Amino acid sequence: MCADTTTVPDYKDTVFLPETDFPMRGGLPQREPEWLKRWEEIGIYDRLREKAGNRTPFTLHDGPPYANGHLHIGHALNKVLKDMVVRSQQMMGKDARYVPGWDCHGLPIEWKIEEQYRARGENKDDVDKVTFRQECRRFAEGWIDIQREEFKRLGVTGNWADPYLTMNYHAEAVIAEEFMKFLMNGSLYQGSKPVMWSPVEKTALAEAEVEYHDHTSHMIWVRFGMVRPSGPFAAAKLATGVATPEQAHPMVSEVAADALELTDSGASVVIWTTTPWTIPQNRAVAFNPTISYGVYEITAAAENSAAKVGERIVLADTLAAGVMTSARVEGFERLRGVPADELALLQLSHPFRGMAENGEWDFDVPMLPGDHVTEDAGTGFVHTAPSHGDDDYQLGQKFGLPMTYNVEPDGSYRADLPLFGGQVIIAPDGKDGPANVEIIKALAGAGKLFAKGKLKHSYPHSWRSKAPLIYRNTPQWFVAIDKPLDDGMGQYGDTIRTRALTSIDSLVQWTPQTGRNRLYSMIEARPDWVLSRQRAWGVPLTCFVRKGAKPTDADFLLRDPEVNARILAEFEENGADVWYVQGFKEKVLGDLHDPQDFEQVFDVLDVWFDSGSTHAFVLRDRPDGSEDGLADLYLEGTDQHRGWFHSSMLQACGTKGRAPYRGVLTHGFTLDEKGMKMSKSVGNTVAPEQVIKEYGADILRLWVAQSDYTIDLRIGKEILKGTADSYRRLRNTMRFLLGALKGFSEAERVDAAEMPELERWVLHRLAELDVEVRKGYAAYDFQGVFQKLFAFCTTDLSSVFFDIRKDSLYCDAPTALRRRAARTVLDLVFHRLVTWFAPVLVFTMEEVWLQRFPEGSVHLQDMPETPAGWLDPQLAAKWAGIRQVRRVVTAALEVQRTAKVIGASLEAAPVVHVADADTLAALRSVDFAEICITSDLQLTGDPEPAEAFRLPEAPGVGVVFELAEGQKCERCWQILPDVGTHAHPCTCARCNDALG
Structure with a gap:
């Protein structure tokens, strides 16, 4: 018999309870900046490039945001998606490069400077054009620095030290060079057509710069x-x-x-x-x-x-x-x-x-x-x-x-x-x-x-001034997209339009596929491309026209490669501002042509031509660009089918003969919780800064991963609360893993063949997930990856494996095979989960990793290779049946717990009636009492009595409740007949042996 309770030894210190410093509360808003600082100190992006070796390159080319204001939630969605792509590709064994960039020219920035002039009662037309352009440059530089820090705070990795800017001198030279290719191949012409015109901004606008409001x-x-x-x-x-x-x-x-x-x-x-x-x-x-x-x-x-x-x-x-x-x-x-x-x-x-x-x-x-x-x-x-x-x-x-x-x-x-x-x-x-x-x-x-x-009715407005637009006939510069080009790049067609349509159908992978239909129909029906803008801040149309000639005359445009080369050399050294310096025309025409015979064009290029040319000065020209000058992926919102995807396609088809990208991923817009468009006037906006301050960037990233980005995404307080709850459950899983793995060493490791079936079932699930996770990340299906991993953590691990193996982990002897096998599996689970989740929860997985490996970084790791031999479909089918019967037992015990008959499942010893002979044999081949977390359990093929507990989804299974017989082991709390008969008081045989 067990001794009197007053003399029962305290076995608390003999139980191997989980030990970890990993806190349940993340404190992300306070702690995330620490990891950002650490990554900067160790130069993590550069270290990833150093380890590239012979890896297959993967290049996501950044669609440049405008450098003219703080980030909104759409920016956060976009950059987080890009980061998840880059990180997942890197951890799957690629050399995943990411060069962030900014669009620096154009009306968005020029308009801001004009507003400053108007506020001071000044007229920008009275200012020297170079001086005005330099003010625009300084304005952009200031916002680039601000936005860079805001993007980094989201946990986005990339070459932040050396981003690309469309206003860099080399970029301006390349943009001019790409324009000159249209000049030289004959597709550039001046025409007088009605274009969308802003009387307020006094310039033509591209379709992508137009939005529709009631008027x-x-x-x-x-x-x-x-x-x-x-x-x-x-x-x-x-x-x-x-x-x-x-x-x-x-x-x-x-x-x-x-x-x-x-x-x-x-x-x-x-x-x-x-x-x-x-x-x-x-x-x-x-x-x-x-x-x-x-x-x-x-x-x-x-x-x-x-x-x-x-x-x-x-x-x-x-x-x-x-x-x-x-x-x-x-x-x-x-x-x-x-x-x-x-x-x-x-x-x-x-x-x-x-x-x-x-x-x-x-x-x-x-x-x-x-x-x-x-x-x-x-x-x-x-x-x-x-x-x-x-x-x-x-x-x-x-x-x-x-x-x-x-x-x-x-x-x-x-x-x-x-x-x-x-x-x-x-x-x-x-x-x-x-x-x-x-x-x-x-x-x-x-x-x-x-x-x-x-x-x-719905009427076109400028997306910057918000003023109504008109169609106005005005001389503009166009690229003819249906003119046959004799440029030696006709593999995919002789015209820009045919090359673009062929690229869309044959050369580009679309995610989702609807993006293909959208862009195809736009390019199929679009008119010639209007390149010119009547503004000051941008790359000029670097061409000259003959005085007195008509646009239809053969010699209207000066086409001279040597003049072009002189212009490009000046731009490389001094930037595009030199075009506006007095005497520039005479300098570049000089001894080649009489400057008095030509007029210099002072229109600037449509800013979409700038961003459409980025493939040339980023992918082609940078050492961290792309070997073939093509991007593996362009990733932007659905509005970019008429914007960056569109202009990049047209531009590259005219200068490269094909699309500049192999893949295009499109995401939706961000809406409030009710599905309404966000508006400052309505007060329903959600700023990334606010979310980070309250929850942390990882919660924002998890919201992205949980959402279907192929449609419009909703965000708000209640949605973020739900996201935070999911995060807490995942954090709890990681905390248990860390605690249960305290002190794990290689000496404990057990080969898969020696493991109990439960552990081998977990290995099977890991092997299944490895395929699904890699396939999901390769298809940019972050929602699918997260859902599978979250279900694995909360169901397979927390509700089954952790729940069943707690007893073994806490109470088995350190040398026991079952405990060693469980800890081996936990280690294997750990390495996979942290790397599988790392592209999403960049800060939290770093924290988890550093708890075990303080000198490293999870972001320098690859997803571990998972042996195909772990797959065991026959075992998985067997355990699917075992788990179904377990659910009936668990539900039956919950009825008794609710009725206060028992306080814990270890007080029970149910009788389980199973009609199917194969299922009964499967249950008898394992310790089903251990699996149901009961002190004892009887299995029988006898017909279930009327009072048996049943579940409709498990026909042929009935559970009759019985109390466990014996005394409670004061170390493992199981109720067994042998408790009190061993050397150590009030213990069962297993615990007595563990105590030595």
């Missing part, structure tokens, strides 16, 4: 009266095949007779537009031959309607009723249909005809077919101003319509435009100027306004 516009319905066909447009219709000779003037056909009758009836064609300011630039009206049109006579109208009883108008049949409602028409009648061939014969009169003394608008307006005309809204007719819309421009090119130059860079009409000279369309503050209202008044005064109203 309230004037909408008007305008009468275009009819005139008898005559003059050049009748001839033009014949030449383009719109009308047959029989239908042309003089009209002799039945259709022509109908057209004349309609014209003589005083009928009007009514158009609808939300840009009244474009009416002075009208040069045609478009219709769609597939739409059904009719002549409508107004029979009744409201007193305040601009419509007139008895007037006749032509409208699309499906839209007529809506138009009449907008015009407050109370009665109307459809007189007849108007076929397409009749519409094609009509000639219209400009609404302002006869209103200008100089005859500005005294011309006929043709009716032209266009498949861009739809029945979605309006009247079925589209007012066409070729200088102010892409569809309009294309129609104008097809039919030879004249371009107009009525709108100045500041968004005002040219001063000598009759009636409206100097009127402003978009004011400097981004608000509507008076031009729209003045146009509407003039239309009403001329009797041409049929109806008017207001429309709230």
Whole structure:
């Protein structure tokens, strides 16, 4: 019998409880900077490069952020994803290089400097251009230093000591050199086309610089009266095949007779537009031959309607009723249909005809077919101003319509435009100027306004000034993407477009695949690339044009390799600022050409050309770039399908003949917890700095790993609390590992073949996970990797292996095979988990590693090779059955615990009924009581009695509860019959032997 409790020895010091200094609370906000300092001191990035040896290179090329403000949560998402890619590739055996970079030119920075000037009441145009550019450079330098520290605080590894900057002299020289390749291969041309224009910023914008916001516009319905066909447009219709000779003037056909009758009836064609300011630039009206049109006579109208009883108008049949409602028409009648061939014969009169003394608008307006005309809204007719819309421009090119130059860079009409000279369309503050209202008044005064109203709709705005934009015809520099190139790089096509489309389909791996479809459709339909910007801070278009020559002339552009070489040499030595120094033209043309014969171009390159060229001065030119000048991966948000992915593709296809990347990964945007877009005005933003201050960077990184980055990601207080809870559970797993491995040495190690089945099952799971983790990291599936590892830690380890083996780890003798095998497996688990998790939890896994190996770093390790021989599917299947029965036993004991019948599972000795003979045999081949953490357990194939506990998911298994018989061992707490019969008081045989 066990001695009286007052004389029971205290065996606490004889139990091998876990020992570790690893705290349960991470204290990440305070401790993470310590590891950052340590990594900097040991030069961890350089040490990784030193150990590269013959490793296969992996290059993630950094898409450069703008150096003009503190980081937002989208920056954090992007850089953490990149870091997880680089670290995981490195730890899987690659030489994973990461050179961070910054976009330093362009409007984002220039606009900030302009704001400073405006705040001081100064005008930037009064400042020397080189001086202004140097201010922009200093501004960018300041923000680069700030952002660099903010990125490093996220735990992002990389060559922070030597990042790439688009404003470095060599970078500016290469950007100019890449531009000159387009100059020399003939794809560069100057054209006059409508482009998206910011009157506030006085420059053209790329599509990637445009965002859409709600805007309230004037909408008007305008009468275009009819005139008898005559003059050049009748001839033009014949030449383009719109009308047959029989239908042309003089009209002799039945259709022509109908057209004349309609014209003589005083009928009007009514158009609808939300840009009244474009009416002075009208040069045609478009219709769609597939739409059904009719002549409508107004029979009744409201007193305040601009419509007139008895007037006749032509409208699309499906839209007529809506138009009449907008015009407050109370009665109307459809007189007849108007076929397409009749519409094609009509000639219209400009609404302002006869209103200008100089005859500005005294011309006929043709009716032209266009498949861009739809029945979605309006009247079925589209007012066409070729200088102010892409569809309009294309129609104008097809039919030879004249371009107009009525709108100045500041968004005002040219001063000598009759009636409206100097009127402003978009004011400097981004608000509507008076031009729209003045146009509407003039239309009403001329009797041409049929109806008017207001429309709230999505409208293009500048993403910097937030001001509305306009389409404006202006001379710009373009790259022709459909022009065949004879450059010896035609393996994937002869034009930039075909090379890009071939690259997208054949040369690039897309993650997710939807990115392929998005970019393919954009490039398939895009127009020529507008390269020029009318700004100061950027790389200039390093070319000269011959004075007096036309853009279509063969000698319009100076193409001289020696001049180009001189320019590049100057840029390498002094940067692009030298282009703006007085006398530069004379210096580089010098003895080669007469400088008086040429004009220097002072537009700057679209900033997307800068970033699109980074492959050349980073991947190609840097020693830590890429051997073949290609990146293994570009990784950015979905907006970069029209931004960096897009411009890099076009640029490289023109200069390298193919895409500059082998893979593209796209992530979504960040939203608040309710799925709303983040906005400072709404107050729902989440700043990385705030998250790091409260939780630590590892929690932010874990949020990224837990999220599906292929769609928009939500973040907020509750989501971060959930992330922190997951982190605590993982930290608890690591803490147990460290404690249980205290003092582990190689002498304890046990070969897999000698291990009990439970340990071999864990090895099997490690072998399975090794394949899944490597496959997941290779596919950039961080969420999948994390989910598998988290489930392994919380279920396979904490709920099964740790739970079962605590008894052995605490109470077995140090030399016991079972304990040694368990500790061996824990060591193997440790090395894999810390390296598998290290790309995500960079700080925590470093802390875990240093607890065992104080002189090293987990980030200098590779993921250990895991023997394929550990895989044992047959054993895994057996243990799947064992665990299913264990769940029934555990649930049955929990019922008794809840009822206060027992306090711990060791007080039980259940009887387990198992109907399936194979399952019963499997259970009898192991110590099932040990696995269920009971002091005893009986297995039987007898039918389960009615009172047995069951679970629906485990048919054929029933558990009958019984109390364990015997006394409690005061060392291991098992209740066994032999307790009290050994030399050491109140111990069982196992504990007695362990005590020696």
